[in-house]
Amino acid sequence: MKPTTENEELLRDMLATETPLRESTLQAGLAALRHRRRWRAVRAAMVTVAPLLLLAAWLLRAKQLRHDLASHSTRGPIVAVTDVTVEGTRIRVLSDEDLLSFFPGRPVALVGSPGQQQLLLFDESRN
Numbered sequence: 001m002k003p004t005t006e007n008e009e010l011l012r013d014m015l016a017t018e019t020p021l022r023e024s025t026l027q028a029g030l031a032a033l034r035h036r037r038r039w040r041a042v043r044a045a046m047v048t049v050a051p052l053l054l055l056a057a058w059l060l061r062a063k064q065l066r067h068d069l070a071s072h073s074t075r076g077p078i079v080a081v082t083d084v085t086v087e088g089t090r091i092r093v094l095s096d097e098d099l100l101s102f103f104p105g106r107p108v109a110l111v112g113s114p115g116q117q118q119l120l121l122f123d124e125s126r127n
Contacts, residue, residue, distance in 0.1 A: 013021065084093040096110055099119065107122035 085091060086093065096117075099110070100108060103121070109120045109122070110117045111120055112118050
């Protein structure tokens with residue numbers, strides 16, 4: 001006959017009918033199973049809720065962008081205050097104030113030395 005190994009003896013002792021070791025082992029196993037089941041439920045909920053939250057955020061952002069575009073387009077045409085034109089053309093020269101008046105309520109700046117300035121729009125994302 002085959003001799004019993006330590007693992008088999010330990011298993012037999014744990015599965016004996018009324019030992020405290022058996023009870024604590026079963027309780028620990030049940031707690032581990034409950035923990036795994038809880039985490040499975042949490043992961044399933046996250047997989048369901050996360051795309052819905054992303055969709056809601058995207059829709060809100062799209063609505064805000066549509067609102068911003070609509071508010072910019074309803075202002076009407078902007079007419080330059082100055083009548084200085086480039087000689088021989090119909091191109092009007094804008095003053096700094098005239099240029100900035102095209103962007104009311106938006107963070108903008110003119111950067112550089114006079115005549116070499118660049119207009120920066122701070123609320124635009126880089127492409």
